[in-house]
Amino acid sequence: MNRQAWDISIEHLCGGYDGRLVLQDFSATLPAGTVTTILGESGCGKTTLLRLLLGLNRPVSGRILIGGRDVSAMSEAQFRKMRRRFGVLFQDGALISSLTLAENVALPLVEHTGLPRKTLRDAALRTLELVGLDNFADYYPGELSGGMRKRAGLARAIVTEPPVLFCDEPTSGLDPITAAQMDQLLLDMKACYPDMTTVVVTHDLGSVEHIAEHVLVLRAGKAVFAGSRKELSTASDPYLNRFLHRKFEESRRMAAPPLDSAVRGALAEWLDD
């Protein structure tokens, strides 16, 4: 597949959960071979968009074209075949809790190839080394920190060397140093696989600053900006300005404490008890 093959076009997409539309008439293009970050406030539809792209949820209407092929016109089997070319890092890594890190990373290879165990383990160890976790290969996900689980999730996502990589909030909940390491990891990945189309859902502006080549900003289920990082920094839209400079909405300011005297009195009684 050539570089151009893995661009993603979304046309008039509507989707959501249980009859509630989160994305409405959403259109955007994610260029091939670039790192696209999808930005937006919590609940604006970033993860919903990702789930629709991955085929985990079905769109109500609209089209998704991946590599020029209309996903909604594909049969289940055709889409599953295409999805083999995706690597996905879920929010908390979504590692299988009953498997060790090495087994987790090797899982796609174990299930889809007939390679001998030693070859599979070596491949898993080399990929874990890439994310700095080769010393934790025999640990279970429950024994690791959130950052380590995310890095292991990334290792599993790239072990098949996919041409398209999706990352759902790879730096959320991480300390600044670990978050920076995660960003660097994505950049290193980009250096190793220059043709890889990477889609990163985030609301971490620091990450955007470090890794984004193309930025898509969502607001209430619609795309309000699509362009380069430089274009984003010079955008004059008041919402983008507020978002980028972490300015709050005046209407959401706390005018008075939310508790009334009855609740405060009961609390005081409990605290003094």
Add this chain to the structure above:
Amino acid sequence: MNEIITPVLNLLNRMGEMALFLFEGFRQTWHSRRLPGKVLRQVYVIGAKSMFVILLIGLFTGLVLGLQAFYAMSMFGAQGMLGSLLALTLIREMAPVLTAIMIAARAGSAMTAEIGVMRISDQIDALEVMDINPVGYLVTPRLLSSLVAFPLLTSIFTVVGIFGGYLSACVLLGLNEGRYFSGIESSVTLDDVQGCCLKAAVFAVIVITVCCFQGYNAHRRSDGKGAEAVGNATTSAVVMSCVLILMADYVLTSFLL
């Protein structure tokens, strides 16, 4: 009228979904990779890990049956039939039913909770995007291993139950050992043993299907979300398994007798 029809339709819908889930579970036998290793692991989880509780329940069931039957049959001077009564009761009814209920409570509940947690923590979605069929990965090995583990554990339950009956009737109450064992030998036929194995296999399919289905669909429950949904799914799985085991037992017994 709607209050009656809607729950009935929902129940039928659920049953249909469960039947398709079971079908997919067996269908994946031909598509899953490295299945023997996964099945062996599940035989250990479902079978070997349930051994102690089955030994315990089997022994005490035999002890109680021996005790009760001895005094009941003494009233008619028919203690000599105790071995037959105990063995037939165990082989035809008690062993398959109690074994299945115990496994549903021990391994089935754990299965529902494990799959339910995997569902709410995106692990099943992760399997899907890796093009690993979640039913083939999670359910098929459990289904196949249960077809081995349930009959084995039922057999162990029966043997230990007969030994428990021997302890209470012969060792504690003084019944002649020869009469006890010759009664078993003369009354138990191959058909009884085959019926016992058939029941164990049917109960295995029921327990695994119900428990895996409840965990797999924990995110669709209307009575809770997240951890609460997993808890409710686990309760439903055990209750539904027990009810279906008893219902299936009645149907099977009607045909086997």
